[in-house]
Amino acid sequence: MAVDEGLKIELGKQGIFVTTIEELYNWGRRSSIWPMQFGLACCAIEMIATTMARYDLARFGAEVFRPSPRQADMMIISGTVTKKMAPQVVRLYNQMAEPKYVIAMGACAISGGPFKQGYNVLKGIDRYIPVDVHIPGCPPRPEALLHAFITLQKKIDGQHLTGEGRPRHLDANAPGEFPVPVQGEHDLEPSENGLVWPLPAVKMGSGV
Amino acid sequence: MVSSPYFSLGVLFLVALCFGLTPLALAWLWAKAFSPAKPNAIKNAIYECGLVSKGDAWVQFHSAYYLYAIIFMIFDVEAVFLLPFAVAFTGLGASACLAMLVFVLLLIEGLAWAWAKGILTWA
Numbered sequence: 370m371a372v373d374e375g376l377k378i379e380l381g382k383q384g385i386f387v388t389t390i391e392e393l394y395n396w397g398r399r400s401s402i403w404p405m406q407f408g409l410a411c412c413a414i415e416m417i418a419t420t421m422a423r424y425d426l427a428r429f430g431a432e433v434f435r436p437s438p439r440q441a442d443m444m445i446i447s448g449t450v451t452k453k454m455a456p457q458v459v460r461l462y463n464q465m466a467e468p469k470y471v472i473a474m475g476a477c478a479i480s481g482g483p484f485k486q487g488y489n490v491l492k493g494i495d496r497y498i499p500v501d502v503h504i505p506g507c508p509p510r511p512e513a514l515l516h517a518f519i520t521l522q523k524k525i526d527g528q529h530l531t532g533e534g535r536p537r538h539l540d541a542n543a544p545g546e547f548p549v550p551v552q553g554e555h556d557l558e559p560s561e562n563g564l565v566w567p568l569p570a571v572k573m574g575s576g577v
Numbered sequence: 578m579v580s581s582p583y584f585s586l587g588v589l590f591l592v593a594l595c596f597g598l599t600p601l602a603l604a605w606l607w608a609k610a611f612s613p614a615k616p617n618a619i620k621n622a623i624y625e626c627g628l629v630s631k632g633d634a635w636v637q638f639h640s641a642y643y644l645y646a647i648i649f650m651i652f653d654v655e656a657v658f659l660l661p662f663a664v665a666f667t668g669l670g671a672s673a674c675l676a677m678l679v680f681v682l683l684l685i686e687g688l689a690w691a692w693a694k695g696i697l698t699w700a
Contacts, residue, residue: 394611438625457627463619467612530611538615546617 391530398442398468399430399525402518405441405465406434409458410448412475412508419511429518438464443521445514446500449477449484450491452557459549462498467538467545470501470525472517479503496561498547644696648688655684 372387380387404426408416420426420434435441438461450458462471473494476482481492494500501524502517509517528536537543544564550557578584624630662669662677669677691697 460619460629461625461627463617464622464625465620467615538613539611541613543615545615546619549619 394530395526395528399522401430401433402442402470402521402525403433403435403440404431404443404445405438405461406436407444407461408447409450409454410475410477412447412478415508415511416445416447416474416514419514424511424515426515426518429515429522431518438462439466441465442468443470443472445472445474446478446494447474448508449482450494451489452491452552453489455491455494455497455557456549456551458494459497459547463546463549468536470521471498472502472504472514472521473500474504474506474514474517475509476505476507479505482507491557496566497550498562499565641696644691644694648691648696651684651687651691655681 372389377387408414418424420432426432431443442465444458444462444465446458462469471494473479477484477490478494479500481487481490484490485492491497495503502521504513504517506513528534530536530539537545547565548559548562550559552558622630658677658680
């Protein structure tokens with residue numbers, strides 16, 4: 370049960386700190402998000418810049434880039450996902466510990482970007498794994514990644530531990546494993562995961 | 578029982594045990610309630626670089642690799658001894674030079690043996 374915001378501020382003025390388990394829990398989760406050390410293309414350079422002294426992602430508690438998916442909370446899809454790379458990305462995502470979050474960084478990661486017409490480029494990683502924050506840009510500046518990160522923190526802060534929209538690890542029925550696509554004859558199979566990609570595919574006319 | 582000289586020791590032992598076990602139990606309960614495990618086949622796989630592991634980890638290296646190791650030793654030891662030899666060369670007497678020559682010739686003999694055996698040709 371949440372405490373009334375105004376009452377909380379009033380109590381704070383009197384030196385009384387009021388909180389809930391949920392707030393503490395989410396505060397802990399959002400304050401030490403460990404990203405996975407994983408770069409795909411040129412956006413990764415901006416991601417590296419974000420972690421360095423000038424932009425300093427460490428200010429928000431996310432400086433510990435983990436080289437193992439077992440220890441990571443967040444995956445930054447930083448760059449073009451080719452169809453050759455997509456199965457590995459999905460597999461790594463599956464290996465991450467719950468609760469896990471994804472930032473799709475840059476035009477390529479969210480939609481295929483300038484390579485959208487390319488036969489070998491995935492048109493957005495959100496076809497296979499649930500993406501929490503999309504950042505446009507080619508590549509997005511470090512400030513944009515910081516903004517995405519803060520947006521993700523706000524999202525984590527807003528998650529209730531019970532009921533609808535709770536974090537996936539607290540929901541026994543939520544999927545833990547997302548199917549890894551395989552290289553088919555012409556394309557990845559399946560070409561998208563219906564659970565995370567609910568948009569209907571555009572049917573092209575035969576003449577196009 | 579209270580009068581036993583070991584009573585206070587027993588109490589201290591219990592306190593020490595609780596001191597260690599309580600945080601572990603609390604952490605376990607916390608994880609049970611707030612961070613339940615969500616395992617799947619891929620997550621439980623051993624390899625974690627995005628690729629499916631192939632074949633057996635119990636591979637055997639070809640026994641012929643010991644010859645490469647021996648040749649490496651020959652050149653390694655030679656280099657270690659040649660460096661101080663070269664540095665002190667001008668101040669050395671004839672006997673020292675002779676000893677060094679014998680040493681180098683011994684190593685060259687080993688190399689010649691390896692060469693004659695045909696292991697310098699990459700198969």
